[in-house]
Amino acid sequence: MALKRNKNLQQPGRNTKLAARVKGQQMNIGLFGGSFDPIHRGHLALVQAAADRFSLRQVLFVPANVPPHKQKHPVTAFVHRYAMVALATQDDKRWVPSLLEAGAAGSDEGARLTANYSIDTVRRIKQTLKKADRLFFLIGMDAFKDIATWHEAQALLSECEFVVASRPGFSLRDVAESLPEPVRPPAEVTNPFHKQAATGDLVLPGVTLHLLGGVQQNVSATTIRTTAAEGKPLGRWLDPRVAEYVRKMGLYRKGG
Numbered sequence: 001m002a003l004k005r006n007k008n009l010q011q012p013g014r015n016t017k018l019a020a021r022v023k024g025q026q027m028n029i030g031l032f033g034g035s036f037d038p039i040h041r042g043h044l045a046l047v048q049a050a051a052d053r054f055s056l057r058q059v060l061f062v063p064a065n066v067p068p069h070k071q072k073h074p075v076t077a078f079v080h081r082y083a084m085v086a087l088a089t090q091d092d093k094r095w096v097p098s099l100l101e102a103g104a105a106g107s108d109e110g111a112r113l114t115a116n117y118s119i120d121t122v123r124r125i126k127q128t129l130k131k132a133d134r135l136f137f138l139i140g141m142d143a144f145k146d147i148a149t150w151h152e153a154q155a156l157l158s159e160c161e162f163v164v165a166s167r168p169g170f171s172l173r174d175v176a177e178s179l180p181e182p183v184r185p186p187a188e189v190t191n192p193f194h195k196q197a198a199t200g201d202l203v204l205p206g207v208t209l210h211l212l213g214g215v216q217q218n219v220s221a222t223t224i225r226t227t228a229a230e231g232k233p234l235g236r237w238l239d240p241r242v243a244e245y246v247r248k249m250g251l252y253r254k255g256g
């Protein structure tokens, strides 16, 4: 095993140790972040498709410990979102729940550890990888369209390859136009692609995007929370263990 030791990644309880390397072999690792409030079948379908296509040895599911004031709705406590991720990832040994963005919520050391930006998380993971390893940042088109507004977006794009789950209604031009200005191709280059479905690869200086078509499922965590508040069943969207957890803990109930 030749993984470099990194103190932050190896803290007891932060369960971010990467998979054991087969001696001398290059590894493909996926990183999938989100609020996961709750984790649902759309998330799992994206990861499954990306893992199959890019032979991912491991995918880190990284729930973000986002402060409530930054959200449109109050986010469920980190501990519940993390628990649901842990339940939903049980069946596949490649899926790993991660505390990398837990901040103080996942720390024995109180508030000293704060929530990370994606770029910080990516850099921390890359410290544990070898040069030949490939890190894939998995993301849905809904989130990718705002990538230009992310902290150090250009650096993030250059640090890893992106796998974007495209969805009907988004063209190749939409994908290219989402990029931060310095790496965005000029309009005269992207305009001809306004009707072309967002599939295939888009490789530009400092940006590698792999577009996965046919993955996006018609489900969102918002719909699930609304449905739960109406007391309706959630089974078709959630892993049964997650659905049971939501029920037991009374998550998303009206006035809850």
Ligand code: ATP
Pocket: 033, 034, 035, 036, 037, 041, 042, 043, 046, 138, 139, 140, 141, 142, 143, 144, 165, 215, 216, 217, 218, 219, 220, 221, 222, 223
């Ligand atoms: P919300 O409805 O609360 O905004 P969400 O369902 O979009 O939540 P997030 O946790 O915010 O879920 O998303 C994490 C990642 O999963 C993002 O990259 C998002 O684009 C992607 N994603 C969300 N829903 C789907 C889906 N149905 N299919 C594929 N990817 C999805």
